[in-house]
Amino acid sequence: MGKFEGKVAFISGAARGQGRSHAVRFAQEGADVIAFDVCKDISTTGYPLATSADLAETVRLVEQLDRRIVAVKADVRDLPGVQKAFNEGLAQFGRVDFVLCNAGIVSILNDDDPMQAFRDVIDVNLVGVWNTIYAALPTLLDQGEGGSIVITSSAAGLKGIGGPTAGGNAYVSSKHGLVGLMRNLATNYSPLGIRVNTVHPTGVNTPMVINERMAKILAEMPEAIGATSNLMPIEIIEPSDVSDAVVWLCSDAARYITGVALPVDAGCAIK
Ligand SMILES: NC(=O)c1ccc[n+]([C@@H]2O[C@H](COP(=O)([O-])OP(=O)(O)OC[C@H]3O[C@@H](n4cnc5c(N)ncnc54)[C@H](O)[C@@H]3O)[C@@H](O)[C@H]2O)c1
Numbered sequence: 001m002g003k004f005e006g007k008v009a010f011i012s013g014a015a016r017g018q019g020r021s022h023a024v025r026f027a028q029e030g031a032d033v034i035a036f037d038v039c040k041d042i043s044t045t046g047y048p049l050a051t052s053a054d055l056a057e058t059v060r061l062v063e064q065l066d067r068r069i070v071a072v073k074a075d076v077r078d079l080p081g082v083q084k085a086f087n088e089g090l091a092q093f094g095r096v097d098f099v100l101c102n103a104g105i106v107s108i109l110n111d112d113d114p115m116q117a118f119r120d121v122i123d124v125n126l127v128g129v130w131n132t133i134y135a136a137l138p139t140l141l142d143q144g145e146g147g148s149i150v151i152t153s154s155a156a157g158l159k160g161i162g163g164p165t166a167g168g169n170a171y172v173s174s175k176h177g178l179v180g181l182m183r184n185l186a187t188n189y190s191p192l193g194i195r196v197n198t199v200h201p202t203g204v205n206t207p208m209v210i211n212e213r214m215a216k217i218l219a220e221m222p223e224a225i226g227a228t229s230n231l232m233p234i235e236i237i238e239p240s241d242v243s244d245a246v247v248w249l250c251s252d253a254a255r256y257i258t259g260v261a262l263p264v265d266a267g268c269a270i271k
Helices: 017-028 052-063 079-093 114-143 166-192 212-220 222-228 239-250
Strands: 008-012 032-037 069-073 098-101 147-152 194-201 261-264
Touching: 008 017, 008 079, 008 114, 017 032, 017 052, 017 098, 017 239, 032 052, 032 079, 052 069, 069 079, 079 114, 098 114, 114 147, 114 166, 147 166, 147 239, 166 194, 194 239, 239 261
Parallel strands: 008 032, 008 098, 032 069, 098 147, 147 194, 194 261
Antiparallel strands: none
8 A cells, every 4th residue: 555545646747757757656655646737838948848748648657557647738827727727636536635836947048038038937937836836725724634735946946056047047046936935835834734845856857958958058058067066976866866755755754844945966955
């Protein structure tokens, strides 16, 4: 029997990368999943976001584990859309236990329209996380059984490693902002048993960083490589490394862990 039998996880950005890995890991532990993803590109990112086919693959992987999943196309920037996605899942599963705010973008094609790039990153990475929590929080509160909210920040939420571009400044700002959001939510809701924490990965092997555009930027700005390097002798970690931390944060083993900014970064943040 898994750790999360009978529990439900609400996951943003679940079509691929870390979000998909979380969906599969939580399903392996027995949870049902409410998944959503924008499945559409945002022009200022300069790399493709997930597709409907990616989201369908997450569905297949979860169902293969004999777990249920409701998967919806929705944009974290659109609160009514996020609420609709959440409510579809709630109608199926009747509850929610874990809120994994994972969706995010990095903007590296920002020379064309730096102000738009800045706004897009803040809208997705900060406002989008708030929208995701706002959609699920009333149900967590109504249930009165506690819960766990895990927000995916970044090593860039602990130090300034965004590079000199508008998008880089926005990324570091948004990811630091999430720590403030987490602390305030933890202050208000931990007394009710709803734990709130952030995870701070170093570079993770996903299409966000493993893409043509990023390879070009890193070649042009080698200092960005230095800034993101880790203390431990590893260049990049795997999505499963982050999922393991998120599973732990949601498990009873972490039942008194709240208000914590947890690096999963091979020492990047203190380098
Ligand atoms: N990959 C890294 O090196 C790295 C490092 C530290 C933190 N992070 C963070 O980890 C999280 C997951 O990223 P990933 O590495 O899996 O990258 P990814 O690009 O593979 O996955 C992000 C997912 O979020 C979705 N998404 C983007 N904008 C959205 C929106 N507006 N609404 C709904 N969904 C949206 C994408 O379609 C994609 O499926 C992000 O918050 C990212 O900032 C990534």
